[in-house]
Amino acid sequence: MNSKTLVYILKRIGLAILTVWVVITVTFFVMHAVPGGPFMSEKAVSPAAQAALEAKYGLDKPLIEQYFTYLKDIVTKFDFGPSLKQRGRQVIDVIRDGMRTSVKLGVIAAAGAAAAGIPLGAVAALRRNKLIDKVIMVITTAFVSMPSFIMGSLLLVLFAIRWALLPANGSTAQGLILPIITLALYPMAYITRLTRSSMLDVLGQDYIRTAKAKGVSGVKIIFGHALKNSLIPVITYFGPMLAYIVTGSLVVEQIFAVPGIGRAFVSSITNRDYPMVMGTTIILAVLIVVMNLVSDILYKVVDPRINLD
Amino acid sequence: MQKIFTMHVDVDAFLPATEEEKEYMVQMRPSSTFFKDGVKRLLKNRVATISLIIILLITLSSIFIPMFWPYSYDSMLGVRPGKPVDASYNNLAPFTYGKTELKMIDNGEKVFPHVFGTDASGRDYFVRVVYGTRISLAVGFFASIIVLIIGMTVGSIAGYCGGKVDLVIMRIVDIIYSLPDMLMVILLASVLKTTLGPALEGTALEKIGSNIISLFIVFGVLYWVSMSRLIRGQILSLREQEYVLASRAAGARGGWVIRKHLLPNCISVVIISTALQIPNAIFTESYLSFLGLGVNAPMPSLGSLASDALNGLSSYPSRLVIPAVVISLIVLSLNLFGDGLRDAFDPKLRT
Numbered sequence: 018m019n020s021k022t023l024v025y026i027l028k029r030i031g032l033a034i035l036t037v038w039v040v041i042t043v044t045f046f047v048m049h050a051v052p053g054g055p056f057m058s059e060k061a062v063s064p065a066a067q068a069a070l071e072a073k074y075g076l077d078k079p080l081i082e083q084y085f086t087y088l089k090d091i092v093t094k095f096d097f098g099p100s101l102k103q104r105g106r107q108v109i110d111v112i113r114d115g116m117r118t119s120v121k122l123g124v125i126a127a128a129g130a131a132a133a134g135i136p137l138g139a140v141a142a143l144r145r146n147k148l149i150d151k152v153i154m155v156i157t158t159a160f161v162s163m164p165s166f167i168m169g170s171l172l173l174v175l176f177a178i179r180w181a182l183l184p185a186n187g188s189t190a191q192g193l194i195l196p197i198i199t200l201a202l203y204p205m206a207y208i209t210r211l212t213r214s215s216m217l218d219v220l221g222q223d224y225i226r227t228a229k230a231k232g233v234s235g236v237k238i239i240f241g242h243a244l245k246n247s248l249i250p251v252i253t254y255f256g257p258m259l260a261y262i263v264t265g266s267l268v269v270e271q272i273f274a275v276p277g278i279g280r281a282f283v284s285s286i287t288n289r290d291y292p293m294v295m296g297t298t299i300i301l302a303v304l305i306v307v308m309n310l311v312s313d314i315l316y317k318v319v320d321p322r323i324n325l326d
Numbered sequence: 327m328q329k330i331f332t333m334h335v336d337v338d339a340f341l342p343a344t345e346e347e348k349e350y351m352v353q354m355r356p357s358s359t360f361f362k363d364g365v366k367r368l369l370k371n372r373v374a375t376i377s378l379i380i381i382l383l384i385t386l387s388s389i390f391i392p393m394f395w396p397y398s399y400d401s402m403l404g405v406r407p408g409k410p411v412d413a414s415y416n417n418l419a420p421f422t423y424g425k426t427e428l429k430m431i432d433n434g435e436k437v438f439p440h441v442f443g444t445d446a447s448g449r450d451y452f453v454r455v456v457y458g459t460r461i462s463l464a465v466g467f468f469a470s471i472i473v474l475i476i477g478m479t480v481g482s483i484a485g486y487c488g489g490k491v492d493l494v495i496m497r498i499v500d501i502i503y504s505l506p507d508m509l510m511v512i513l514l515a516s517v518l519k520t521t522l523g524p525a526l527e528g529t530a531l532e533k534i535g536s537n538i539i540s541l542f543i544v545f546g547v548l549y550w551v552s553m554s555r556l557i558r559g560q561i562l563s564l565r566e567q568e569y570v571l572a573s574r575a576a577g578a579r580g581g582w583v584i585r586k587h588l589l590p591n592c593i594s595v596v597i598i599s600t601a602l603q604i605p606n607a608i609f610t611e612s613y614l615s616f617l618g619l620g621v622n623a624p625m626p627s628l629g630s631l632a633s634d635a636l637n638g639l640s641s642y643p644s645r646l647v648i649p650a651v652v653i654s655l656i657v658l659s660l661n662l663f664g665d666g667l668r669d670a671f672d673p674k675l676r677t
Contacts, residue, residue: 047514164613
């Protein structure tokens with residue numbers, strides 16, 4: 018690693034921290050711009066109780082002071098305050114509970130997408146314009162152009178209701194199979210297409226021809242030379258893939274009733290549980306920003322020729 | 327003839343051309359412009375042409391069919407003033423009729439068929455799908471126009487001015503680019519729903535609904551960055567061209583140079599990325615509709631139709647499948663057409 022790469026990495030980390038700060042600030046001020054304040058409830062509360070409630074949550078202080086307290090609590094204590102609708106629980110606890118399921122869901126979906134997408138893409142590239150290539154391309158194109166909630170609903174109708182093969186409720190381990198497939202299909206299709214095009218690019222390079230001319234066996238060329246190099250662009254997709262899985266899980270968890278963070282987030286929006294909305298937005302945003310950072314740095318380290326600026 | 331002065335012009339060089347010489351000058355075929363060339367390449371691409379035809383068909387039918395269709399998207403057929411609600415109109419299967427309609431048919435009157443049946447409130451589903459397509463397409467189109475205008479303005483200023491202006495703008499672009507867009511969309515949509523809703527009441531914008539406005543706002547705030555990056559890159563290389571120097575030497579100002587010389591030269595990139603932006607916006611809208619942050623009822627969009635269909639999914643799967651197919655068809659053909667445009671108009675990007 019040369020100094021230029023190091024400077025790039027430091028710059029990138031700085032940008033990531035700045036982004037997280039922007040997310041926190043935007044989230045805070047947007048949420049507090051709601052008329053009536055986030056703690057206004059539909060039920061009639063006596064003015065004294067209202068004042069007591071506001072004092073308890075520090076809402077009687079000026080907005081800017083609230084902002085700095087919020088920021089300080091997050092940075093120093095990782096504290097997002099109490100949830101409004103789930104009385105007596107801290108936002109961070111609710112998030113942690115949801116994360117346990119959602120991370121499982123996301124990681125398996127991502128791993129599955131890569132494990133299926135890379136070989137499929139390689140096969141399509143090696144059998145270019147043959148029947149199998151065309152079949153793979155048609156199917157992946159269909160997957161890429163279908164919103165995840167429609168995909169999920171269709172899978173639900175077919176596998177859980179029509180054929181009753183798998184449970185529709187995602188609260189058990191077996192029930193996670195359908196949501197995982199729903200989440201994995203789009204990234205899988207995308208990785209397949211990405212691998213195919215970059216593999217085709219690599220197969221046309223001079224060093225592949227040289228290897229062939231030297232009499233290196235086909236298997237060795239594919240695995241030793243072609244596949245390894247064609248995976249570099251795929252690395253860049255890891256960040257966006259995570260972002261997709263996070264946002265996709267919002268609807269997928271809703272469809273299959275998975276007790277994850279996505280469902281908690283959506284219900285906190287409909288319940289107007291503002292601290293919960295803020296906390297979840299920030300945590301998920303941090304996750305996405307960090308993942309983008311990792312995939313960018315990895316990309317740069319793997320192939321230092323690439324100039325990302 | 328003898329040359330006396332060296333300054334003398336050689337008269338032979340100015341003789342009229344012979345017929346034979348004129349033959350060489352005949353144009354074998356008219357010269358082609360960049361645009362004509364691109365269109366020709368585009369029409370040769372069969373996939374892109376078919377996609378274009380599909381897009382045009384869907385767009386035209388979504389505009390014109392509701393005009394002459396006998397049913398409207400929000401009229402509940404079972405509800406007649408002064409009479410109890412006729413539940414026989416709810417959840418009709420395709421090409422079946424409600425009670426009063428059956429009576430009319432028995433009397434020999436003609437009743438327009440419900441091609442896709444009706445929904446749970448007895449509304450003709452076909453016209454709802456068509457109308458929803460119109461809304462989704464309009465949302466996609468206007469969102470991309472907003473992105474185009476903001477991205478083009480900021481990108482060309484950054485590219486043309488360079489230096490400190492460029493640096494500041496590009497840092498802002500970097501930050502916005504790394505924001506998780508979907509989360510911000512949801513956040514803004516959920517907040518704007520409560521703040522914008524009352525403010526819009528009574529205005530012409532009320533019908534569109536606060537959610538769609540917030541979608542436009544979010545697109546305007548977040549999605550212009552990739553467009554502006556693209557245009558900045560183009561302008562950076564174009565502004566070093568001689569014709570820009572010539573124009574400036576002739577006294578042209580910045581705005582003039584950008585409008586007259588730089589932007590027309592990156593128009594192909596602009597058109598292509600706008601075309602690819604539309605499916606993105608349609609996707610986002612359907613996603614928001616699913617989360618209950620989409621268009622206001624009773625107005626349908628493809629996303630809200632699909633998410634409404636989830637309630638009666640096991641009994642009436644066709645109500646989900648129809649909008650799903652339309653969304654996929656629109657997104658797919660727009661993507662394929664965008665790819666075709668890129669291949670035809672931007673030889674540099676061709677792979």
